[in-house]
Amino acid sequence: MRGLDRKDFMAAKSNKKRKKPDEAELRGPVVLQKVSEGSKSEHEAVCLLAEEGTFVLRRVGGNPFQDLTLLSLVGKKISSHGRINGQYFFITDYKEEK
Numbered sequence: 355m356r357g358l359d360r361k362d363f364m365a366a367k368s369n370k371k372r373k374k375p376d377e378a379e380l381r382g383p384v385v386l387q388k389v390s391e392g393s394k395s396e397h398e399a400v401c402l403l404a405e406e407g408t409f410v411l412r413r414v415g416g417n418p419f420q421d422l423t424l425l426s427l428v429g430k431k432i433s434s435h436g437r438i439n440g441q442y443f444f445i446t447d448y449k450e451e452k
Contacts, residue, residue, distance in 0.1 A: 380404040381433040400424040402443055411445035
């Protein structure tokens with residue numbers, strides 16, 4: 355494990371000043387998409403194609419490799435609430451849109 359460099363330290367320090375900096379409400383279609391292409395981690399993942407970007411969907415406490423609840427959303431458009439962490443969006447609540 356590496357230590358924090360100055361840039362990481364300053365980013366972490368500024369994040370403490372804000373309330374829940376990574377909370378977001380995202381909406382868009384849910385698709386099955388290849389991620390981490392060309393690496394040992396390459397795999398198909400359930401992703402949300404939001405205006406803000408493409409995020410790999412995860413549920414807190416859900417199976418990170420094959421979450422059947424998230425797989426059931428593929429092909430549907432959702433409105434969701436959760437936390438962004440890099441390329442991941444951890445859903446805390448969602449509803450299907452028509």
